Amino acid sequence: MMQSSPLNLRRTVVLLGRLFLGATFVYAAYSKILHPTLILHPWFAFKFAVQANLANFAGEVETFKFVSAANAALLAHTLPFIELALGLLLLIGWRVRYWLTGVSLLLIVFLSVLTRAYLLHLDIKDCGCFATPEPLNGMTLVRDSVFLAAALLCTYCAFVEARKPHPWTATSSS
Amino acid sequence: MSRSYLARLTFALVFLSGALLVGCKSQSQSADNSPTPSAAAQTATGSAMPVSTPVSTPVTSPTQTEAAPVQAVPTKASQASAPPATPAPVPASTFAGIPDVDPHKTRGSKSAPIIMETFSDFQCPACKQLYMGTSRQLNDNYVATGKVFAIHRDFPLPGHAYSRVAARYGRAAAQLGRLEQVEQVLFENQEKWEQTGDVDGTVASVLSPADMTKIRALIKNPAIDAAIEKDLALGRTYAVNQTPTTIIHYKGQTYPVVGIVSYDVLHQFLDQLLRQ
Numbered sequence: 513m514m515q516s517s518p519l520n521l522r523r524t525v526v527l528l529g530r531l532f533l534g535a536t537f538v539y540a541a542y543s544k545i546l547h548p549t550l551i552l553h554p555w556f557a558f559k560f561a562v563q564a565n566l567a568n569f570a571g572e573v574e575t576f577k578f579v580s581a582a583n584a585a586l587l588a589h590t591l592p593f594i595e596l597a598l599g600l601l602l603l604i605g606w607r608v609r610y611w612l613t614g615v616s617l618l619l620i621v622f623l624s625v626l627t628r629a630y631l632l633h634l635d636i637k638d639c640g641c642f643a644t645p646e647p648l649n650g651m652t653l654v655r656d657s658v659f660l661a662a663a664l665l666c667t668y669c670a671f672v673e674a675r676k677p678h679p680w681t682a683t684s685s686s
Numbered sequence: 687m688s689r690s691y692l693a694r695l696t697f698a699l700v701f702l703s704g705a706l707l708v709g710c711k712s713q714s715q716s717a718d719n720s721p722t723p724s725a726a727a728q729t730a731t732g733s734a735m736p737v738s739t740p741v742s743t744p745v746t747s748p749t750q751t752e753a754a755p756v757q758a759v760p761t762k763a764s765q766a767s768a769p770p771a772t773p774a775p776v777p778a779s780t781f782a783g784i785p786d787v788d789p790h791k792t793r794g795s796k797s798a799p800i801i802m803e804t805f806s807d808f809q810c811p812a813c814k815q816l817y818m819g820t821s822r823q824l825n826d827n828y829v830a831t832g833k834v835f836a837i838h839r840d841f842p843l844p845g846h847a848y849s850r851v852a853a854r855y856g857r858a859a860a861q862l863g864r865l866e867q868v869e870q871v872l873f874e875n876q877e878k879w880e881q882t883g884d885v886d887g888t889v890a891s892v893l894s895p896a897d898m899t900k901i902r903a904l905i906k907n908p909a910i911d912a913a914i915e916k917d918l919a920l921g922r923t924y925a926v927n928q929t930p931t932t933i934i935h936y937k938g939q940t941y942p943v944v945g946i947v948s949y950d951v952l953h954q955f956l957d958q959l960l961r962q
């Protein structure tokens with residue numbers, strides 16, 4: 513019989529954090545893969561739409577001027593799928609602490625690139641973060657910092673909680 | 687994985703499906719069999735792309751002001767030398783169910799199986815990229831060979847100070863059969879005239895003085911502005927919200943494509959369409 517709540521403060525933080533970050537990452541991936549051109553059928557048209565969207569995203573990455581055009585294209589064709597995978601894994605909730613670590617690292621990279629572009633006064637008309645166009649400004653950095661802080665907090669809580677037996681399993685084994 | 691993880695996986699998939707459905711609802715889908723813009727081509731609503739220019743994003747440069755583009759307005763001297771007879775804008779007609787098709791702003795054979803309408807803004811950097819990187823090859827390999835009938839649409843964005851002026855010049859040049867030269871010079875020198883507003887001088891650099899006098903007279907014709915407004919209105923029916931946006935029509939289906947498409951990607955798609 514269950515004698516303690518499975519949700520203490522840290523678990524609640526991890527639960528809410530992973531749902532929030534997971535949904536955000538899935539939306540970010542959707543924004544890059546299926547936006548702005550969306551043709552669902554036939555298959556070759558869908559493939560064309562995705563290719564067009566990723567090519568556009570590659571153009572956005574290029575404006576940050578931190579990688580060459582070829583690497584920007586490579587990044588644009590892989591990053592959205594990494595975001596999608598991480599987002600789904602966080603929503604599923606399996607081995608959360610590892611995926612939260614990945615999300616934290618990715619957000620550190622994002623924030624570094626954005627900060628660099630901001631400090632260099634690069635003319636970024638759209639940071640390419642989500643579907644809605646937004647020029648790079650201070651608010652973008654604040655928002656990403658909040659995401660990063662949330663991810664780091666969740667990662668910490670997830671690792672701490674992982675050392676303890678889960679309340680349900682602890683109850684059944686005792 | 688345990689059953690709880692399967693439940694979470696199910697939840698995640700349901701969540702994702704819901705999110706996709708919500709997104710798709712406002713997205714383009716070419717299920718309509720009519721090539722008319724009413725419902726056939728619904729473009730993305732909340733689109734993103736720094737490379738393409740969204741309607742709602744005001745793009746300003748340090749030298750751009752809200753003042754009228756002084757240098758784009760013809761001088762009194764040029765007005766005085768304008769001949770009395772200037773070609774009147776040709777009324778647009780409906781072609782293959784597509785309204786307001788100005789024959790001067792089309793390229794290729796009308797019997798081409800694919801029709802491509804491109805909503806473009808001369809001051810939009812992404813439109814320049816599409817023109818320089820894709821449109822030229824497309825013209826050579828598809829338009830000139832009778833596979834694609836291309837229609838140019840003006841979609842001057844409100845955030846661009848000289849877009850409307852450039853569109854007027856482009857449309858006036860089209861009436862004289864000089865659209866290609868004017869389009870080329872405007873895109874190639876976009877960075878210059880968007881700083882100075884000297885659309886007139888830019889266009890004059892590739893046209894003869896006689897053509898320029900005609901164009902200067904034409905751009906004052908209200909029909910030119912009315913035609914641009916018609917293109918804008920048509921774009922809104924397609925839910926165009928950024929430039930460039932290309933609407934591809936083929937066998938009654940429409941495929942709206944937003945932003946820059948590389949020639950390699952586009953030609954694969956067009957070849958597959960033609961094989962259908």
